Amino acid sequence: GQVFKLEDYRPNDYLIPETSLTFRLSPEATRVTAELTVERRDGVAASVPLVLDGDGLTLSRIAIDGRTLAPMDFFATPDQLTITTPPAAPRFQLLIETELAPAHNEALMGLYRSSNVYCTQCEAEGFRRITYFLDRPDILSVYTVRIEARRHEAPLLLSNGNPAGSGELADGWHYAVWHDPFPKPSYLFALVAGALGKVADSFITLSGRKVDLGIYVEPGKEPLAGYAMDALKRSMKWDEEAFGREYDLDVFNIVAVSDFNMGAMENKGLNIFNDKYVLADQETATDADFANIEAIIAHEYFHNWTGNRITCRDWFQLCLKEGLTVFRDHEFSADQRSRAVKRIAEVRTLRAHQFPEDQGPLAHPVRPRRYREINNFYTATVYEKGSEVVRMIRTILGAETFRAGMDLYFQRHDGEAATIEDFIKVFEDVSGRDLSQFSLWYHQAGTPNLTISSTHNAAAQEFTLEIEQSVPPTPSESRKRLMHIPLAFSLVGADCKAIAYNGVEGASVEDGVIHIRKRRHMVRFSGVAERPAMSLNRGFSAPVTLSVEQKADDQFFLAGHDDDTFSRWQAFNTLLTDSLISAFRQVLGGKQPNFASRLTDLAGKIAGDETLEPAYRALALALPSEADIARDIGKNIDPDAILSAREALTAAIAETNSEIFSRLYDRLADKDAFSPDAASAGRRALRNILLDYLSLLPGSAALAARHFQSATNMTDRAAALTVLALRHRGSPETVKALADFGAKYATDPLVMDKWFQIQASVPGPQTIHAVRALTGHPAFSMANPNRVRSLVGTFSSANQTGFHRADGEGYRFFVETVLQVEKRNPQLAARLATALRSWRSLEPARQAKAREALLSIANVENLSADLRDIVERTLA
Ligand code: DPP
Ligand code: ZN
Numbered sequence: 001g002q003v004f005k006l007e008d009y010r011p012n013d014y015l016i017p018e019t020s021l022t023f024r025l026s027p028e029a030t031r032v033t034a035e036l037t038v039e040r041r042d043g044v045a046a047s048v049p050l051v052l053d054g055d056g057l058t059l060s061r062i063a064i065d066g067r068t069l070a071p072m073d074f075f076a077t078p079d080q081l082t083i084t085t086p087p088a089a090p091r092f093q094l095l096i097e098t099e100l101a102p103a104h105n106e107a108l109m110g111l112y113r114s115s116n117v118y119c120t121q122c123e124a125e126g127f128r129r130i131t132y133f134l135d136r137p138d139i140l141s142v143y144t145v146r147i148e149a150r151r152h153e154a155p156l157l158l159s160n161g162n163p164a165g166s167g168e169l170a171d172g173w174h175y176a177v178w179h180d181p182f183p184k185p186s187y188l189f190a191l192v193a194g195a196l197g198k199v200a201d202s203f204i205t206l207s208g209r210k211v212d213l214g215i216y217v218e219p220g221k222e223p224l225a226g227y228a229m230d231a232l233k234r235s236m237k238w239d240e241e242a243f244g245r246e247y248d249l250d251v252f253n254i255v256a257v258s259d260f261n262m263g264a265m266e267n268k269g270l271n272i273f274n275d276k277y278v279l280a281d282q283e284t285a286t287d288a289d290f291a292n293i294e295a296i297i298a299h300e301y302f303h304n305w306t307g308n309r310i311t312c313r314d315w316f317q318l319c320l321k322e323g324l325t326v327f328r329d330h331e332f333s334a335d336q337r338s339r340a341v342k343r344i345a346e347v348r349t350l351r352a353h354q355f356p357e358d359q360g361p362l363a364h365p366v367r368p369r370r371y372r373e374i375n376n377f378y379t380a381t382v383y384e385k386g387s388e389v390v391r392m393i394r395t396i397l398g399a400e401t402f403r404a405g406m407d408l409y410f411q412r413h414d415g416e417a418a419t420i421e422d423f424i425k426v427f428e429d430v431s432g433r434d435l436s437q438f439s440l441w442y443h444q445a446g447t448p449n450l451t452i453s454s455t456h457n458a459a460a461q462e463f464t465l466e467i468e469q470s471v472p473p474t475p476s477e478s479r480k481r482l483m484h485i486p487l488a489f490s491l492v493g494a495d496c497k498a499i500a501y502n503g504v505e506g507a508s509v510e511d512g513v514i515h516i517r518k519r520r521h522m523v524r525f526s527g528v529a530e531r532p533a534m535s536l537n538r539g540f541s542a543p544v545t546l547s548v549e550q551k552a553d554d555q556f557f558l559a560g561h562d563d564d565t566f567s568r569w570q571a572f573n574t575l576l577t578d579s580l581i582s583a584f585r586q587v588l589g590g591k592q593p594n595f596a597s598r599l600t601d602l603a604g605k606i607a608g609d610e611t612l613e614p615a616y617r618a619l620a621l622a623l624p625s626e627a628d629i630a631r632d633i634g635k636n637i638d639p640d641a642i643l644s645a646r647e648a649l650t651a652a653i654a655e656t657n658s659e660i661f662s663r664l665y666d667r668l669a670d671k672d673a674f675s676p677d678a679a680s681a682g683r684r685a686l687r688n689i690l691l692d693y694l695s696l697l698p699g700s701a702a703l704a705a706r707h708f709q710s711a712t713n714m715t716d717r718a719a720a721l722t723v724l725a726l727r728h729r730g731s732p733e734t735v736k737a738l739a740d741f742g743a744k745y746a747t748d749p750l751v752m753d754k755w756f757q758i759q760a761s762v763p764g765p766q767t768i769h770a771v772r773a774l775t776g777h778p779a780f781s782m783a784n785p786n787r788v789r790s791l792v793g794t795f796s797s798a799n800q801t802g803f804h805r806a807d808g809e810g811y812r813f814f815v816e817t818v819l820q821v822e823k824r825n826p827q828l829a830a831r832l833a834t835a836l837r838s839w840r841s842l843e844p845a846r847q848a849k850a851r852e853a854l855l856s857i858a859n860v861e862n863l864s865a866d867l868r869d870i871v872e873r874t875l876a
Contacts, residue, residue: 001865006316006369012134013044017183019141021131023111025118025149025193027103030111031060034131036094036141040086050083050094052132055110055125057081059132061097081132098131105129106783106824114259115218117194118154119272121265124315124374127186137312138417140183147193148175154193156216160184160268162250180268182248183415185311190267192216192255199225203233203247206240211247216255217278224279227290227676228254228297235298238332243406245305254278254297258749261785261827262378264296266303273300276750276786282674282713284751287681289714294336299329305410313417315374319366319442320420322378323386330387337678340565341615347540347566348619350388354380354543356631358447360837361874363474367420367442372869375827381445388543389441395486395513395541396438397431404430437484437517445474448483448542450516453549456531463491463501463528467514467521475876485516488541491525491532496561502527513541533557535571538564559602565616572606572620575599576649580629583645588638593648597656604657607664607690614668615682621689623649626763626800630841637842639800643763654693665690674713681715688719695727705733717741718754725758729766752779753790760794760802767802768809771795775817782821785828792817796835803835804842808849811836815853818867819860826864833857833870851875 018037023030038050059076062069064087075082086092105112110129111120120126128135145159151174157166161180168174196216203211213232215225232254239245254271256278264273277296280289306328307321334342357363357380364377366386371377394402405427413422424439451468467487471480490512493499506523508515514523533554537546558571576599583593606612606620626646630637654661668687670680695704701724708720721741724734738759745751756779760771774780774791781787796803796814803810814835822829839850857863858871 001372001868003370003372004315004374006314006367009314009316011041012136012139013041013048014050014134015039015041016134016139016141018144019133020144020146021189022146023148023191023193025102025147025154027113028101030100030102030118032098032100032111032131033061034094034096034098034133036096036133038086038092038094040090046086046088048086050086052081052083052096053125053128053135054079054081054132055128057098057129057132058100059096060099061095063095065093066095076132096132100130107827108259108261108785108825109827111191112259114257116153117196117255117257118149118192119194119255119257120189120191120267121261121272122189122267123187123265125187127189130189133186135186137185137187137314140185140311140415140417142183143178143180143189145178145180145189145191146175147178147191148173149193154195156192156194156196156198158190158192158216158253158255158270160188160190160270162269180249182268182309184268184308185417188266188268188308188311190265190270190272192257192270192272195219196255197222199229201229201233203236203252205236206246209246209250211236211249212251214251214253215278216253217275218256218258221256221275221279224281224284225256227280228278228293231294231297232301234294234336235301235332238298238335239302239305239328242331242335243305243328243403243410245302245410247304248309252301254300258786259784261825264300266300266307268304268308271300274786276753279750280676282676284714284745284748286715286718286754287676287684290676290681291333291337291678295329295333298332299325302328302332309415310410310413311417313419315371315377316367316369317419318374318377319382319386319389320418320423322383323366323388324390324423326383326387327390330391338613338615338682340569341613341619341678341682343539343566344569344616344619346384347570350380350384350540350543351631352625352628354384355447355545356627356838357381358385358445358474359472359631359634360840361475361876362834362837362870363445365443365445369443373830373865375866376830376869385543388540392438392441392486392542393427393435395488396435396515397427397433398511401431402427437482440481440483444471444480444483445477446471446480448485448544449547450485450487450537450544451547452534452536454534456528458529458531461527461529463525463532465514465521465523465525465534467507467516467523469516469519475873482517482519485542485544487514487516487536487544488512488538489514490535490538490562490564490567491528492535492558492562493530493532496563498563499528499530499532501525512538535562535564535567537570538567540566540570556598556602560605569616569620572602573624575602577624577629577632580624580642580645580649581633583648584629584633584641587641587644587648593645595649595652600653600656603653604660607657607686608660613679613682614686615678618682618685618689621653621686621693627798630800630838633841635841636844637846639804640806643801650693651696654696658694658697661690661693665694670712684713684715684719688716691719692723692727695723701728701731701733704728705737708737714751714754718758721755722758722761725762729762729764746779749779749784749786753786756780756787756791757794760791761799763799763801765802765805765807765809767795767799768805768813771802772813782817783824785825788817788821788828788832792821793832793835796832804846804850806846808846808853811849811853815856818857822864822867826866829864830866830870833867833874837874839874 020035022033056078102111102113109126147157157176159178164177164179166176197219199215201213249269256273256275260274306324408426448471491499503526507521562568586593704723711717728734
């Protein structure tokens, strides 16, 4: 396939300042009439052909300035339309008519049907499946859209911008016109038509304008959209307060659809959402679902400025809108909830998803330099690491200067398609700093490592840190340049307070941050009488790994006392990880793993520490996952031994603390009415993780079964079902609970996703059989991305022992399923296929089987570009 390269970018010879679209909707034969105002750029010869993108299109009519084109004046294939001899005039009207069959579009890109609702997905390159166009983000156009449909089939007709007329047509048809005054790239185009229920509200902006808000859902589901609406209004207000950003149209609509490849899409004024991220109430949604809805509603809304008003020049700049918008939604959630807890959750996610990506064959810079299929670059690196890079800019500049830079960015680039260079420049301009070394974070892949050791000279009252940075090689980047790494730190004294020092040399140190720029730094603090404990990378100031020589006593001290909540969690988590890794080695050596009692005791102390918020305690007690442990071990992975090590530590913690845990478990029982707020969710999270520990004690299936039966909300019910399924596989209590749950929610697909997910997570070699059987369940469908991700995605990405079964049976199922999904939906298949990205870190026997599986996909002829790209890069 073709490789697209950043350095090949050049502006197009033609522009399309205005776009007028008319849709005559029908499931089997929709007619799309596009009337484009085309403009040749100054200095471009009239003989230069106009080449438009298409993807599987059928052209039925073409005219320029009202005259039908002669066959020799154009050349059309399903994937391209070339106007070989454009008019001499610099501006002309091009009319293109295409015919589509949305009912047969199972790739869910372009115009398709989801449960009888017409909807679109155009990012990144779906618009070219609707009409021929300059389908690239630097072509900004003002859109007017007319939609015609049979009224009974589609009483609701929506597109971007503001409503601009509607009326009746002959034979039971009707129409609506929408006009979007803000020039936008084609990837932000959207259309929705169907019979949907509406939740209406309004918002008064900063300057006093009233905006009509609508959330559209499947009729009957309106009561489930209340939380999303509330989150939307809070997002609108927050963006005004935190970034001075006001909404700009008269209406803002959100539509929830049940078949969607992504989480949601920020189309101008008409966000389209995976219904999983809109619909929620206590009966059907967990606290995690509520938090995701809040975050994603905010994310898509924030794109209105970071993405839509200022968009990307080309797809290499994807992180310009995504990394920045993730950073903004993280800040929003931190302000709405608990900042410390939010930060810990973010870092857990980054480490779970981005670190393995960065450390494997799919590693790429936050701003990639080449791609074969852009759909495969909506990654944890672009999104999550991209957000961390923006966070580091704020750390380096300070909050005020950062905000000044953002203000300048909005002022300078509003209405433009911008680049990462533009973004960095505004921060250089407001701060007077040189960020050229820093900008390597965008251009260089790989997770930097810092090796740190320290010495204290009591006589000289000197404390010295020896710091060395290295960036491991990644595909096609074997030699790395030195990075600018902002490392937040504190020297913690025995009284738990930061030790003051009266001088520092060897690196620039500002506001508690060491700026590491060279390969090695000897950072010498003077006036330090007492030997401090090192609290490093506080708040996770840089997305790096640390190899720190630190006394276990110091580590325990920080885990119990660090005044930075994140660092305190980090210290405890490091202790857990270290002991899990040595337990893993003990298991491999045929020994019974053993754990230091001060570690298991500390778990009990944290659980019972009423000065800590329950949500924090729950996060601290959640042991590193099997995948986390595998990532930190790095090579020669035997998932079965990791599971044994992890189960042994869980049991040791439960046995040591059974009394504290069970008292606390009883005390946390919720007597108040349900509320999805962060504090209530935190109490449920703590109680549910205690249940998980307690369930390892004798006779505890009954406890979990009681928890399940008495649950008054989905968080508790799903948590209990998980404990039953994972800890009491096959017990009568488990069999009954699974059956009850499956029967009770049989007609609620989003809840059934949880049921699939839980069963796909059960560790051990037998789970493959359950998963295979569930693909035949009436609630399952290979055509629906949420179903596929819940069952197949969970099994292959989140079930280490089940998927990596020693005999390769998990991989055989993987190959069959990926290929089956690919026939309909290549994008979804490519996403599933990333499950094997860390195959080289497995022990040799599994490695060989995984490679065989990947090769058997690569050897299939006519593979989609999406899947071929992932499989070939994974094997390379
Ligand atoms: N819809 C995806 C997101 O918002 C892609 N833009 O991240
Ligand atoms: Zn986004």
